[in-house]
Amino acid sequence: MAVILEFKCPLCGGSYAPDAVQYTCPTCGTVGTLDVLYDYAALRSQIDRDAIHQHPAQSIERYKALLPLKPESALPPLRVGMTPLYDSARLAEHLGVRQAWAKDDGQNPTGSFKDRASALVVARAVEQGIQTVSTASTGNAAAALSGLGASVGLNIIIFVPASAPEAKIAQLLVYGATVILVEDTYDVAFDLCTEMCLREGWYCRNTAMNPFTTEGKKTASLEIADQLGWDVPDVVVVSVGDGNIIAGIYKGFYDLHQLGWIPRIPRLIGVQAEGSAALHQAWQAGQSAAEMQPIDAQTLADSISAGLPRDRAKALRAVRETNGAYVTVNDEAIIAAIPRLARLTGIFAEPASAAVFAGAERAVQSGVIHRDERVLLMLTGNGLKDVRRAQQSVAQGLRVKPTIESIQQALGSERNK
Ligand SMILES: *Cc1c(COP(=O)(O)O)cnc(C)c1O
Numbered sequence: 001m002a003v004i005l006e007f008k009c010p011l012c013g014g015s016y017a018p019d020a021v022q023y024t025c026p027t028c029g030t031v032g033t034l035d036v037l038y039d040y041a042a043l044r045s046q047i048d049r050d051a052i053h054q055h056p057a058q059s060i061e062r063y064k065a066l067l068p069l070k071p072e073s074a075l076p077p078l079r080v081g082m083t084p085l086y087d088s089a090r091l092a093e094h095l096g097v098r099q100a101w102a103k104d105d106g107q108n109p110t111g112s113f114k115d116r117a118s119a120l121v122v123a124r125a126v127e128q129g130i131q132t133v134s135t136a137s138t139g140n141a142a143a144a145l146s147g148l149g150a151s152v153g154l155n156i157i158i159f160v161p162a163s164a165p166e167a168k169i170a171q172l173l174v175y176g177a178t179v180i181l182v183e184d185t186y187d188v189a190f191d192l193c194t195e196m197c198l199r200e201g202w203y204c205r206n207t208a209m210n211p212f213t214t215e216g217k218k219t220a221s222l223e224i225a226d227q228l229g230w231d232v233p234d235v236v237v238v239s240v241g242d243g244n245i246i247a248g249i250y251k252g253f254y255d256l257h258q259l260g261w262i263p264r265i266p267r268l269i270g271v272q273a274e275g276s277a278a279l280h281q282a283w284q285a286g287q288s289a290a291e292m293q294p295i296d297a298q299t300l301a302d303s304i305s306a307g308l309p310r311d312r313a314k315a316l317r318a319v320r321e322t323n324g325a326y327v328t329v330n331d332e333a334i335i336a337a338i339p340r341l342a343r344l345t346g347i348f349a350e351p352a353s354a355a356v357f358a359g360a361e362r363a364v365q366s367g368v369i370h371r372d373e374r375v376l377l378m379l380t381g382n383g384l385k386d387v388r389r390a391q392q393s394v395a396q397g398l399r400v401k402p403t404i405e406s407i408q409q410a411l412g413s414e415r416n417k
């Protein structure tokens with residue numbers, strides 16, 4: 001219901017009327033992913049945070065007043081957002097920080113944080129009478145678009161690297177999407193998808209390129225503030241591939257800060273896989289987004305594999321403006337983090353999500369996170385998304401003959417290990 005004031009480019013500062021551009025900055029090209037900005041003074045006089053806090057909906061429907069939708073437009077029927085936020089003393093003690101929360105976005109309808117972006121893009125598509133929406137994805141954005149698209153009967157066309165985990169590909173096919181398995185990387189699939197959207201007139205949900213992806217993802221921050229009674233954490237840790245999630249988290253807190261509903265924006269810490277750390281490198285070198293060059297991304301955490309992060313401008317800004325940091329973790333640490341996180345919190349996370357836990361440990365050890373800080377781990381994807389990697393992180397079960405002796409024997413030798 002929020003009326004868009006302007007689209008603004010974070011690189012050149014160019015301001016565009018809401019109907020003047022559809023995707024990225026005409027001056028900067030694809031690196032100029034746009035911010036969707038509002039008349040915050042007007043919003044402040046129309047809505048108050050108590051009304052939102054008391055909203056009966058247990059989904060992102062609660063935040064419709066802060067989303068770029070017409071009053072008569074509806075979000076898709078699936079229940080996106082309002083994911084659990086666990087205040088975990090065990091996690092805080094383990095990390096060695098004052099307080100720690102885990103927010104489990106693996107509980108979204110298609111199993112990942114990406115549902116937030118797809119819910120808004122699908123709502124915008126329906127609002128504009130669009131029939132076909134397409135995206136490139138390493139898997140989760142595709143599942144999110146396919147599931148949310150199916151819930152309102154849209155035609156969905158997906159471009160994924162043929163190497164995406166089987167379970168993720170199966171999910172797309174089950175939702176009835178047209179699935180194009182590109183025999184190349186995610187980056188190549190992304191460019192092909194963009195090209196086909198422009199040629200065929202499909203609406204393109206590609207991460208960051210479509211400015212509404214960030215607007216959907218910002219709901220995570222609105223939720224964090226809402227769930228904590230507007231007393232935000234000191235630090236939010238999130239894993240980063242293309243940088244659209246960290247950009248969305250920044251944008252949600254930015255909106256709340258502009259409205260005067262929170263006193264400050266938490267420090268944002270981005271976790272990258274060591275073999276896919278373009279943003280970490282640029283941040284350390286003090287490079288601008290425009291200067292960044294593609295790297296050869298290699299990581300088992302498929303959801304955070306990105307050679308040239310699409311939302312690099314906003315992802316660098318999110319960390320620089322909040323006095324945050326980028327940290328890296330290697331694949332071995334990421335896989336090992338899956339059972340370690342699960343045994344500490346009861347949350348089963350996919351590799352890219354478990355990486356946040358490994359990254360938070362690393363950030364505390366290196367002094368990037370201070371021991372007196374209150375830290376939130378944003379867990380982005382469900383462990384069932386990639387069972388094959390999870391299996392690599394644990395021992396086998398105890399195989400027994402169907403007798404009591406055999407069970408006792410197996411348990412005995414397990415204890416003696
Ligand atoms: C997409 C994704 C990320 C990273 O988000 P970016 O916007 O690409 O930085 C992290 N974790 C999971 C589970 C994801 O699906």
Ligand SMILES: [Zn+2]
Pocket residue numbers: 009010011012013014025026027028029032
């Ligand atoms: Zn620009």
